[in-house]
Amino acid sequence: MKRALPVLALTVAGLIPVWRYAPSQATTTTEATQPASTPSSSSSGNSTSRVVAGSTVNTEKGPVQVEVTFEGGEITAVRMLQQPDHPQTTAAVPTLIEETLQAQSADIDSVSGATITSEGYKESLQAAIDAQAAAAASASPSGSASATESEVVAGPTVNTEKGPVQVEVTFEGDEITAVRMLQQPNHPQTTAAVPTLVEETLQAQSADIDSVSGATITSEGYKESLQAAIDAKGA
Numbered sequence: 001m002k003r004a005l006p007v008l009a010l011t012v013a014g015l016i017p018v019w020r021y022a023p024s025q026a027t028t029t030t031e032a033t034q035p036a037s038t039p040s041s042s043s044s045g046n047s048t049s050r051v052v053a054g055s056t057v058n059t060e061k062g063p064v065q066v067e068v069t070f071e072g073g074e075i076t077a078v079r080m081l082q083q084p085d086h087p088q089t090t091a092a093v094p095t096l097i098e099e100t101l102q103a104q105s106a107d108i109d110s111v112s113g114a115t116i117t118s119e120g121y122k123e124s125l126q127a128a129i130d131a132q133a134a135a136a137a138s139a140s141p142s143g144s145a146s147a148t149e150s151e152v153v154a155g156p157t158v159n160t161e162k163g164p165v166q167v168e169v170t171f172e173g174d175e176i177t178a179v180r181m182l183q184q185p186n187h188p189q190t191t192a193a194v195p196t197l198v199e200e201t202l203q204a205q206s207a208d209i210d211s212v213s214g215a216t217i218t219s220e221g222y223k224e225s226l227q228a229a230i231d232a233k234g235a
Contacts, residue, residue, distance in 0.1 A: 049069060049070070049071055049076075050069070050070045050132065050135070050151045050152065051067060051068070051069050051070075051151075051152070051153050051154065051232065052067070052068050052070065052128040052131050052132050052135075052152045052154075053065065053066075053067045053068075053081060053128065053152070053154030053168050053182060054066045054067070054068065054123075054124030054125055054126070054127040054128035054131075055123070055124055055127040055128075056082060056124070056182060056183065057120035057121075057123045057124050058120075059084070059116045059117065059119070059120040060116055061084035061086060061089065061116050061117055061120075062082075062083070062084035062085065062086075063082045063083075063084075063120075064080075064082060064083055064084065064117055064120030064121055064123075064124055065080070065081040065082040065083075065124050065182070066078055066079065066080060066081065066121060066124045066125050066128060067079045067080075067081050067128070067154050068125065068128040068129070068132070070132050073132075073136065074104065075100060075101060075104055075129075076101075077101075078096075078097045078100050078101070078125070080093055081154065081157060081166070081182070082157070082183075083117065084117055086114075086117070088113045088114040088117070089114055089117045091111075091113075091114070092111035092113070092114035092117060092118060093117075093121075095111050096108065096111060096118060096121050100125060105129065106122045106123075106125040106126040106129060108122065110122075131152060135150045135151075135152065138150065150170065150171070150172055150177075151170070151171045151233060152168060152169070152170050152171075153168070153169050153171065153229045153230075153232050153233050154166065154167075154168045154169075154182060154229065155167045155168070155169065155224075155225030155226055155227075155228045155229035155232075156225055156228050157182075157183060157225070158221040158222075158224045158225045159221075160185070160217045160218065160220070160221040161217055162185035162187060162190065162217050162218055162221075163183075163184070163185035163186065163187075164183045164184075164185075164221075165181075165183060165184055165185070165218055165221030165222055165224075165225055166181070166182040166183040166184075166225050167179055167180065167181060167182065167222060167225045167226050167229060168180045168181075168182050168229070169226065169229040169230065169233070171233055174233075175205065176201060176202060176205050176230075177202075178202075179197075179198045179201050179202070179226070181194055184218065185218055187215075187218070189214045189215040189218070190215055190218045192212075192214075192215070193212035193214070193215035193218060193219060194218075194222075196212050197209065197212060197219060197222050197223075201226060206230065207223045207224075207226040207227040207230060209223065211223075
């Protein structure tokens with residue numbers, strides 16, 4: 001009987017290292033999954049950052065518009081340019097953005113309690129994704145695409161006495177090739193002035209242009225949003 005006790009003690013001692021070793025395998029597995037997130041950050045250093053504004057979607061709750069930042073083909077950030085002034089929208093936006101970054105598409109669920117805003121968000125987001133895809137497709141066939149990369153930059157919304165003014169600028173390399181109004185006052189003077197402002201911008205290749213007589217307030221808002229877009233391009 002006394003001989004059985006040492007044998008039992010040795011058996012228990014032999015099991016203890018096995019029991020302690022099992023968690024170390026789980027720890028190794030966890031650490032092995034962490035480096036998987038690093039390639040996206042390294043690849044972004046070799047890709048071109050492009051900011052694209054989606055279309056303005058007028059919903060029952062108010063206008064919705066997003067601005068999307070792409071690193072190569074990856075969505076890295078989403079910012080709201082316009083959104084309804086409602087608590088439900090304010091609460092829903094972070095969830096919508098988080099789901100977008102995970103899905104890398106507009107194929108996301110609407111947020112309960114903010115369905116109308118969610119649908120507007122997804123529509124504006126899809127428009128930005130389509131614009132990015134079209135720009136990438138037009139650039140890829142050319143061997144000199146890297147030298148003349150197309151980039152679309154939305155300027156900030158400038159609130160004037162006549163109404164909000166916001167422009168979207170398309171660059172080919174450093175050249176301004178197009179300007180589009182995302183928001184403008186609903187006035188005949190503004191409607192008449194916009195083509196002149198755009199034409200002068202394309203000629204001057206800067207925001208150093210004259211205000212249009214009869215639409216001075218809109219012109220100043222236009223130039224402020226335009227300059228911000230140019231500064232963002234150069235940043």
